[in-house]
Every structure is written in C-alpha cells, then in structure tokens.
Amino acid sequence: MKRIFKDLTPSGIFNMTTFLDKVLFLLLIALTIASFFFVKRFIQPGSLVRIMSDNKTVYVLNLNEDTAVSVKTPLGENVIEIKDKMVHMKEASCQNKLCVHQGWIDRGAIVCLPNKVIVSVGGGGGDSKKYDAISR
Amino acid sequence: MMQYQDSSEPKTPETFHIALLSAYAVGVHGIESLIPMPIPWLKIGLANIITLTTLLLYGLKAGMTVTLIRVFIGSLFGGTFLGPAFVLSIGGGVASTLVMWASRNLFGRLLSPVGVSLLGAMTHNISQLFLAYLFFVRRIEAIMLISPVIIMLGAITGAFNGIITTLIINRIKEHRENQK
Structure with missing residues (x-):
C-alpha cells in the first residue's frame, strides 16, 4: 500500500x-x-426565426440578418422585423394588437391569434425533431 | 486457479488468466455503475484498466475477448442488453481495443500504457459520439456542443486509467521475475 x-x-x-x-x-x-x-x-448561426401562418411555415429567417417581411393571410396582414438579433411584430391588422405590444424578443415566440401567425425564435432544427428524447 | 484444470480438456494457464481478467472486467464494470457521478453519462471507464492490461500482456485476441465478454455480460446484468447503451458500449469497446493495440504496435516503447490509454479513451468517446449521431441524436450542433467536454473528461479519465494500468503491469512483471 x-x-x-x-x-x-x-x-x-x-x-x-x-x-x-x-x-x-x-x-x-x-x-x-x-x-x-x-x-x-x-x-x-443556429438561431433561426420561423414564421408560420395557418400552421404552414412561410419564412425561415436568420436572426443575425436585419430584415423585415410582410405576411399576408386571408385574415389580415402582419409585418415582422428583425434588427440587432431581435425580432418584433411591427404591424398587425388584428384588433387587440397583443403581438405588437409584446415588443422585441430574442427567444421564444410571438403569436398573433386572430391572424393565425406564429413567429418563433431559436434552435437550428428542422420539422423532424419534435421531441427531445423518446424513452422506450 | 489451477485446481479447476480438467484432465480431459488440456488448457494453458493463459486461458485461465483471460477468463479471470474477463470476470474482473465485468466486476469492475458493475461496481463502476454504482459510483455516483456529477453527470449521469460520465464514466471513468475503469473496466478499460483490465482491457488494457490484458491487451498489453496477452495481445489483441485476448484483449478483444475480454472486451466482448465484458460488454455482453455487463449489459445483461445492467439490463441494457441490445438497447441503445449496448450499441454505444460495444462500438466504443471494440474500436478503442483495436486502436490501443494498433498504437502499441505503431509507437512501441515511445508510448507508455498512459499514452495508449489516452488514445483508447479518445477512440471510445469519439466512436460513441459518432454512433450516437448516426442512430439516436441526428443533430450535429448537439454533438459539437458536447464534444469539447467529452474530450477533456476523456483526457483526464484516460490518463488516470493509464497510470493504474502501469502500476498493475509493473507489479505483474515483478512477480513473474520473482518466480523465475
């Protein structure tokens, strides 16, 4: 020892x-x-901004590039702006404008329920990964 | 040990040694899973001490035998037989045994068991990451994020295992010389 x-x-x-x-x-x-x-x-560069309208992905944008896009739906129009690695809903045609009042985000999501528009930030993943893990 | 020798089936003492080393590997593997670790999947890989000792004293065939017996029996006891952990375990075990044997033959006396153990630990981790990516995770950014941590832990545990192996081999060699 x-x-x-x-x-x-x-x-x-x-x-x-x-x-x-x-x-x-x-x-x-x-x-x-x-x-x-x-x-x-x-x-x-994995931080993606995904914009969905009526459950369909209409835009996939990079959070690092400043841009502004407009999403037209039968229900109305939304303008989403990306600036300085932050996203906000610039304009919305809906009544209450909760999404506009939510302001700038760099993670999570902005939802405009009346127009069925969802803006989600984060993850580099595609549609295939819906679960973190599956236990068998 | 020798008293079990059956006259009907001639066996060399070496076969007994490999059987005994396999049993040690299974035992160490089992005890290791009881040691609490700060990160759930982190393992010191203590069973690699036995694999490396076997490899250096008896060669590739014996080392591979010990590895395979350890993976099969260990997973049967642990309840992970043919599960995801089993795939990772057998892939990492076989790859690291091959690399340790190859590095010993390539570098000879330039590498001590510590260096061989380091290479073995790296191979074990990298092949497991590769298998995990191939079969389970499929997210390259998750693999990239975890790999620096895994390389560092592998360097530390590999060095530790190598040092213990050196001590064991030195003792065995001393013992053999004393017997002559």
Whole structure:
C-alpha cells in the first residue's frame, strides 16, 4: 500500500510516462480549450426565426440578418422585423394588437391569434425533431 | 486457479488468466455503475484498466475477448442488453481495443500504457459520439456542443486509467521475475 502512494506522487507519474505521452495529454487539453471557442462560433448561426401562418411555415429567417417581411393571410396582414438579433411584430391588422405590444424578443415566440401567425425564435432544427428524447 | 484444470480438456494457464481478467472486467464494470457521478453519462471507464492490461500482456485476441465478454455480460446484468447503451458500449469497446493495440504496435516503447490509454479513451468517446449521431441524436450542433467536454473528461479519465494500468503491469512483471 505504501508503494502505491509512492508511485502516485507527481514525480512517480512523471517517471512512468514517456515524452510522447505528455505531448499527447497536453495536445488533448489544448484541443479542448481551443474547441470551446470554436463551438461558440459554430453554434451562433443556429438561431433561426420561423414564421408560420395557418400552421404552414412561410419564412425561415436568420436572426443575425436585419430584415423585415410582410405576411399576408386571408385574415389580415402582419409585418415582422428583425434588427440587432431581435425580432418584433411591427404591424398587425388584428384588433387587440397583443403581438405588437409584446415588443422585441430574442427567444421564444410571438403569436398573433386572430391572424393565425406564429413567429418563433431559436434552435437550428428542422420539422423532424419534435421531441427531445423518446424513452422506450 | 489451477485446481479447476480438467484432465480431459488440456488448457494453458493463459486461458485461465483471460477468463479471470474477463470476470474482473465485468466486476469492475458493475461496481463502476454504482459510483455516483456529477453527470449521469460520465464514466471513468475503469473496466478499460483490465482491457488494457490484458491487451498489453496477452495481445489483441485476448484483449478483444475480454472486451466482448465484458460488454455482453455487463449489459445483461445492467439490463441494457441490445438497447441503445449496448450499441454505444460495444462500438466504443471494440474500436478503442483495436486502436490501443494498433498504437502499441505503431509507437512501441515511445508510448507508455498512459499514452495508449489516452488514445483508447479518445477512440471510445469519439466512436460513441459518432454512433450516437448516426442512430439516436441526428443533430450535429448537439454533438459539437458536447464534444469539447467529452474530450477533456476523456483526457483526464484516460490518463488516470493509464497510470493504474502501469502500476498493475509493473507489479505483474515483478512477480513473474520473482518466480523465475
């Protein structure tokens, strides 16, 4: 038992490993640190703005690009604006204008119930992924 | 150990050693699942200590035997046989055993068991990520997000397992020399 503790000192571990071992270990740690930055950049464009009218997707926009679109439905018209990575309902033809009053969002959704228009933000996923996980 | 030797079926002591090492691997695998971990899917991969020891002392065939026995019996005991965890377990186990054997033959004495264990841990994690993407997750951004964490944890647990393996192999070699 005493010998195990003697071998597990830093110098013991240093002696049992080769030069290539140490290079490999440091390389992996460096790769990890580098990939934290890389992943952040990779994830960024994943934020999509999806505009649905009457349960059909009419627009899929990138949250990082400033733009404004108009959605015309038989029930009315909505104007959605994207600016500075935020979305808002600029104009709506409906009565109560709850969606306009909701203001700017960068996640979640804006719903205009009278016109059946839904603006949702977030996720890079497509229609195929409806569940986080399925347990069998 | 030797008292079980049956005269009708001649067996070398090596076969017994591999059977015993397989049993150790199953045991370690089982005990490991009882150790509480901060992240549910995080495993130290202690059973890899046994696989690596077998691989370095008895070669690829023995190492692969121990890995396969560990995965099959371990999953039968754990109740994950033929489930998603089983697919990941067998894929990672076989791939890492092959890579550890190859790296030992390629680099020889340049890599100690610690380096071989590091490569094995990386292969295990990367092949599991690949299989998880292929069969279960299908979301590249989720895989990319988790991979730095997995690489770092693999480096730490791989180094730990390698150090323990070095200690075990040194003791076994000492013991063999004393017996001569």
